[in-house]
Amino acid sequence: MIPLFHDFDGATVIVVGGGPVGARKARRFAREADVVVVAPTFADADFGGAERVRAEPAADPEEATDWVERTDPALVVTATDDTDVNEAFATAARDAGTLVNRADHAEDREGPMDVVVPATVREDPVVAAVATGGASPALSKYLRERLEDELDGAGAMAELTADLREELKTREIPADQRHEALRAVVRDPRVWKSLRTGKPNGRQAADDVVGQVVGVEWP
Numbered sequence: 148m149i150p151l152f153h154d155f156d157g158a159t160v161i162v163v164g165g166g167p168v169g170a171r172k173a174r175r176f177a178r179e180a181d182v183v184v185v186a187p188t189f190a191d192a193d194f195g196g197a198e199r200v201r202a203e204p205a206a207d208p209e210e211a212t213d214w215v216e217r218t219d220p221a222l223v224v225t226a227t228d229d230t231d232v233n234e235a236f237a238t239a240a241r242d243a244g245t246l247v248n249r250a251d252h253a254e255d256r257e258g259p260m261d262v263v264v265p266a267t268v269r270e271d272p273v274v275a276a277v278a279t280g281g282a283s284p285a286l287s288k289y290l291r292e293r294l295e296d297e298l299d300g301a302g303a304m305a306e307l308t309a310d311l312r313e314e315l316k317t318r319e320i321p322a323d324q325r326h327e328a329l330r331a332v333v334r335d336p337r338v339w340k341s342l343r344t345g346k347p348n349g350r351q352a353a354d355d356v357v358g359q360v361v362g363v364e365w366p
């Protein structure tokens with residue numbers, strides 16, 4: 148499988164099933180999308196502010212198609228405990244050319260519209276995702292926990308180097324020197340240490356590195 152990043156801003160996501168798994172998926176997508184959770188009963192869980200629709204669709208592709216046509220989602224997540232219902236929604240979504248996430252199913256994906264939700268570490272704007280091709284979700288979760296420490300400060304590093312990148316372009320520093328300077332900053336232990344401890348001198352440490360590479364007074 149090849150990871151891609153989707154922007155769900157302004158899109159609708161349907162989650163079928165209101166158990167703990169449906170709630171986890173709803174929380175996940177509600178940070179960007181308008182999420183609709185369809186189920187006859189809802190677990191006492193956080194659904195991330197998603198809209199809950201109390202209904203019990205039958206295991207019938209036509210009924211599932213009605214739901215998909217009415218809500219026009221970018222993604223359908225199947226998370227009921229009834230395989231036939233999940234199957235009906237997966238079929239309806241595929242027929243509509245919509246992405247499907249089978250939460251109840253780890254094998255036999257049916258082409259590129261069948262997507263897996265990875266374990267995710269977010270240090271905005273940095274995002275890291277781990278998956279195991281469905282083999283071991285518990286391992287994805289464990290590796291995600293380990294990556295959380297590793298990525299500490301990465302969001303601030305992304306912002307700092309985005310600013311430097313713009314400034315290096317504005318100052319018309321030649322592209323090879325600009326690239327070298329940015330590579331040096333993202334590898335510099337002093338810059339990382341400042342960003343991780345929240346000290347304000349991260350920018351100063353980065354400026355020292357850039358100055359050494361570009362050989363002019365910086366900034």
Ligand SMILES: C[C@@]1(CC(=O)O)c2cc3[nH]c(cc4nc(cc5[nH]c(cc(n2)[C@H]1CCC(=O)O)[C@@](C)(CC(=O)O)[C@@H]5CCC(=O)O)C(CC(=O)O)=C4CCC(=O)O)c(CCC(=O)O)c3CC(=O)O
Nearest residue numbers: 250251252253263264265266278279280281284285287288
């Ligand atoms: C295929 C996939 C489809 C999808 O949902 O996209 C899928 C399917 C299934 N998961 C099952 C079980 C568990 N899932 C978790 C946890 C997570 N599962 C997630 C993703 C995925 N799960 C996709 C593959 C990802 C990959 O490739 O690794 C994560 C990463 C993302 C998320 O869901 O948000 C999230 C961790 C988030 C985090 O914390 O970072 C735990 C751990 C726990 O609960 O502590 C367990 C119990 C332990 C175990 O089984 O490993 C079962 C069996 C159900 C049963 O036995 O009844 C199925 C169905 C089957 O296997 O048939």
Ligand SMILES: NC(=O)C1=CN([C@@H]2O[C@H](COP(=O)(O)OP(=O)(O)OC[C@H]3O[C@@H](n4cnc5c(N)ncnc54)[C@H](O)[C@@H]3O)[C@@H](O)[C@H]2O)C=CC1
Nearest residue numbers: 164165166167168169186187188203204226227228250251
């Ligand atoms: N992807 C993942 O990370 C995981 C996936 N699973 C799978 O996900 C499924 C759901 O897990 P849980 O939330 O723990 O199950 P659960 O049994 O707690 O919840 C099932 C939900 O589906 C709803 N439901 C039942 N029939 C329905 C219908 N016709 N239409 C709409 N909703 C309906 C129920 O009302 C309930 O809200 C499990 O069957 C399992 O296969 C389980 C654990 C982790």
